[in-house]
Amino acid sequence: MRNDKNLLKCLLMFFSFSILASAQNKTAKITVKNNLDFARKEVVSIKGKSLFNIVLGKKTADLRIKNEGTAAYVVLQWADNNQDGKLDELLFLADVPAKGKTKYTIVFDKSIPLPESAVTAYSRFVPERTDDYAWENDKVAFRTYGPDAQERVEKKLPEGTLTSGIDLWLKRTDKPIINKWYAENTKSPGYYHIDHGEGYDPYQVGLSRGTGGIGIWEANSLSVSQNFVGYKTITAGPLRTVFELYYAPWTYYEVNETKRISLDIGSNFSKFEILYKSNRPLPNLATGIALHDNKGEVKINKKEGWFRYAEKMDGVFLGEGIVTNPKIVADAFTDVPETKGGSNLLVVTHPKDNKLVYYAGFAWQKSGQVEDAVDWDTLLQKQAKLLANPLKLTIKGN
Incomplete structure (x- = not known):
């Protein structure tokens, strides 16, 4: 009976380690889709269950996101929205063509330098x-x-x-x-x-x-x-x-x-x-x-x-x-x-x-952003369309 318990304990430990190792090796693919007829460069976020599944068993400080089209890594920002000490949201700047898609890859590699933004909020x-x-x-x-x-x-x-x-x-x-x-x-x-x-x-x-x-x-x-x-x-x-x-x-x-x-x-x-x-x-x-x-x-x-x-x-x-x-x-x-x-x-x-x-x-x-009321109306119309048609993120694990 004692040997059976030890065997069961070893199997559980091995199974848990296997799950963790699998999670640590896992990356993810992100597709950002734009349904509007103009290009968009916007801050988007990953949160909730999707974020939890991505970072489970990994170091968030090692996370990087690469634009597959340009091969460039993008600027990131982590957010603790309720300030409880836990990260709630991962923000990055998505660049998506009109009526098109942009694909991104999440990797965990601390050797890749984190890019810095030339501008800031x-x-x-x-x-x-x-x-x-x-x-x-x-x-x-x-x-x-x-x-x-x-x-x-x-x-x-x-x-x-x-x-x-x-x-x-x-x-x-x-x-x-x-x-x-x-x-x-x-x-x-x-x-x-x-x-x-x-x-x-x-x-x-x-x-x-x-x-x-x-x-x-x-x-x-x-x-x-x-x-x-x-x-x-x-x-x-x-x-x-x-x-x-x-x-x-x-x-x-x-x-x-x-x-x-x-x-x-x-x-x-x-x-x-x-x-x-x-x-x-x-x-x-x-x-x-x-x-x-x-x-x-x-x-x-x-x-x-x-x-x-x-x-x-x-x-x-x-x-x-x-x-x-x-x-x-x-x-x-x-x-x-x-x-x-x-x-x-x-x-x-x-x-x-x-x-x-x-x-x-x-x-x-x-x-230099506008010249007159016509330009300003165009920006307002665009903002209304952005709110009615948010960018759509699809996340798939590898």
Whole structure:
């Protein structure tokens, strides 16, 4: 009997070792398919069961992904989205032709150098300028404001800002500018309000929603939150930056709001995921775009789910826009109250499951990305198509 037990134990150990060895030798093939009639270069992800099956029994630090068409290895980013110490997602930049496919191979070989990205997505809390939170990629940059900036307004101190709207930084370089501009502003206050060759910040949020702030539309009036009261940086890049902003309960509905914001390299649009709880059912959630002096042009396309404002800022074209699922849109219109600086293009939605998702962004003529409103409309139409037709990943093990 004892010998039988020892034999069974040996067989189980051998069987377990065989499974592990097989897993360690396993690679995988990825096919990324594009159904649209234009080429796409986007950040895609592997997560869940597919990721678990690939990395089981292996060192994630050894993982590499090769584009079979070019034989080049691609930039990777691991993400721990809930910050529990476990990797949830593997990101890489897919390059797929129009109406076509690109094939990739996953290998585990630490001798292959990991490529670095020439451009990056990035975000951070900025205590040196009161308490902004700022984020950027190679196309665009944004910021919004925290409790110290609000307290400065309430106490009538300098450098104060009271708004939950989203500010735009107009950059015309694909290099990072957040750290540089804030550092220079510390030495020379007002530095980033002047274009030194990389862009500048002429955008005024004021009482408006900036580009992508939210509110509740009721009785012909927009109720909004104040500055964020807390934040969490989830990942700073290089392919995607993700962070969360937390807001104190606001309005009669006692809305507890979390903004989860992400930005990928190569995109003009930040993704906003508004997660909320409230003591009473909300009539709606609205997101908006500042109309500034109301001299620009509004375009509303409820059928495709995109909404934009086209204006001149310091004599140069600037296009701002919001893109979302048209099925959740209840209405869209301009709101021009008597209070100066509070005009918005509003998109009123009926979100589901206490979550609202939309994309908000811009393009500036001096960046070389657009020349006019026609170009900006084309980018918005393209973004709407991207959301409706995500790239499709197929993963097969070898």
